[in-house]
Amino acid sequence: MAEIAIDVSNLDVKIGKKPILSDMSLEIEKGEIFGLIGPSGAGKTTLVKTIIGMEKATSGQTKVLGNVMPNLPVISKIGYMAQSDALYTDLTAKENLDFFASLYSIKGAAKKDRINYATNLVNLQTDLTKKVNNFSGGMKRRLSLAISVLADPDVLILDEPTVGIDPELRKTIWEELDDLKANGKCILVTTHVMDEAEKCDRLAMIRNGKIIAIGTPQELSSKTSSGKLEDAFLEFGGKD
Numbered sequence: 001m002a003e004i005a006i007d008v009s010n011l012d013v014k015i016g017k018k019p020i021l022s023d024m025s026l027e028i029e030k031g032e033i034f035g036l037i038g039p040s041g042a043g044k045t046t047l048v049k050t051i052i053g054m055e056k057a058t059s060g061q062t063k064v065l066g067n068v069m070p071n072l073p074v075i076s077k078i079g080y081m082a083q084s085d086a087l088y089t090d091l092t093a094k095e096n097l098d099f100f101a102s103l104y105s106i107k108g109a110a111k112k113d114r115i116n117y118a119t120n121l122v123n124l125q126t127d128l129t130k131k132v133n134n135f136s137g138g139m140k141r142r143l144s145l146a147i148s149v150l151a152d153p154d155v156l157i158l159d160e161p162t163v164g165i166d167p168e169l170r171k172t173i174w175e176e177l178d179d180l181k182a183n184g185k186c187i188l189v190t191t192h193v194m195d196e197a198e199k200c201d202r203l204a205m206i207r208n209g210k211i212i213a214i215g216t217p218q219e220l221s222s223k224t225s226s227g228k229l230e231d232a233f234l235e236f237g238g239k240d
């Protein structure tokens, strides 16, 4: 069996007194693309933040690469693309990439290589010298994605990575995620979009802070009466 990269066990998260996640458990392997799919407010971002240690578990725990989170040394092995772009808008795209490369202690020839790789991945070569405050929403998403892969992380966590990105580039990005997976990376993606969910090796469907189903897209769709993944939510979890 492949090694487990992300391990969530019996996780409960409350923010204030409000229960946000309840009794969530899942294991994600190295060399796997795992999708979290669910309606807005279901708890996908909170789960992702708890996995990396930005949100505190009320009970239960999350482990990344065998370490209970939060764990500072492990953070450097995680590439995280948040839902809202954390970019320096007064700087150019290149200056942002340089800054984050320095933060990850990537230097010299390696820095040049990684910046080239990341820029090509998201097709931003011709926009590198533009200031980020002149970027469209989709361009900012692409730059955030480039930053998340800069340090060649073992675990890549992408919160709605392709929102605002055109279908052609979206396809390229998914091909690259497949390559990264083939190289043993663990990739966790949140999405609202069913056609992206179908590209994941396995999915967890989340509703009201609970996992209502886990399986391959084929397993989940074959359990619906229509054979369509998009009907799985209603059939497995009922209405809110």
Ligand SMILES: Nc1ncnc2c1ncn2[C@@H]1O[C@H](COP(=O)(O)OP(=O)(O)OP(=O)(O)O)[C@@H](O)[C@H]1O
Pocket: 015, 018, 020, 038, 039, 040, 041, 042, 043, 044, 045, 046, 047, 083
């Ligand atoms: N800091 C916070 N304080 C209070 N409630 C919060 C906080 N963060 C999240 N929540 C609540 O937790 C629930 C889950 O939110 P979360 O952002 O995890 O959902 P999501 O599935 O990622 O949604 P979306 O797809 O819209 O990003 C929501 O009801 C939200 O209002």
